[in-house]
Amino acid sequence: MLKARYGKIRFRVVDVTCMAYFSLIGLLLIFFHKSVPNWPLYVVLHVVLVLSILEIVRWGEINRHKKILWFLRLFYPIAILLIAWFELDGIIPMLFGNYWATDVIIRVEKSMFGVLPNVWFEQFYRPLLCYPVALKILKSRNEDRLSSR
Numbered sequence: 001m002l003k004a005r006y007g008k009i010r011f012r013v014v015d016v017t018c019m020a021y022f023s024l025i026g027l028l029l030i031f032f033h034k035s036v037p038n039w040p041l042y043v044v045l046h047v048v049l050v051l052s053i054l055e056i057v058r059w060g061e062i063n064r065h066k067k068i069l070w071f072l073r074l075f076y077p078i079a080i081l082l083i084a085w086f087e088l089d090g091i092i093p094m095l096f097g098n099y100w101a102t103d104v105i106i107r108v109e110k111s112m113f114g115v116l117p118n119v120w121f122e123q124f125y126r127p128l129l130c131y132p133v134a135l136k137i138l139k140s141r142n143e144d145r146l147s148s149r
Contacts, residue, residue, distance in 0.1 A: 006054060009061050018080045019053050022046045025091060035093040042090065049083065 026046030033039035053076065060073020109116055 006058060009058050011057060014077050015053060015057050018077060019050050021084065022049045022053075022080075026050075029091070029094060032094050036091060038090070039094075042087065045087075049080070053080070 023046070026043050029036060029039050029043050029046070036042065056073055056076050059069045063069045106116065113120065
């Protein structure tokens with residue numbers, strides 16, 4: 001059945017990569033879901049995404065003359081990347097139990113600088129100074145862009 005439906009479809013590297021990523025993460029969630037809240041929802045989402053990718057590619061390849069389907073076939077990876085990025089917040093605890101690097105980075109910064117750099121820089125923040133400087137930078141960038149045309 002799958003061979004008949006998808007056998008003649010030409011998959012690109014990005015198609016295979018997106019489907020492999022969501023399949024692998026969905027499979028890992030089944031076994032390593034201890035610290036992931038709502039993990040069954042993520043598994044279902046990943047199955048739906050893989051099936052959606054298959055259908056988007058199939059529709060786009062079969063109906064190349066229909067511009068909206070071809071556009072969707074070409075640009076769906078952008079939406080897939082955004083979905084993958086936003087889901088990282090929920091699935092990183094699957095691998096490490098927490099955001100493991102955050103504590104390490106904070107300790108390294110404190111040991112190097114004696115204080116967190118962002119806290120130290122706050123003492124120099126002055127709205128009356130920062131906003132005019134930011135506006136000047138934006139103005140000069142805009143002038144450079146206009147002069148290069």
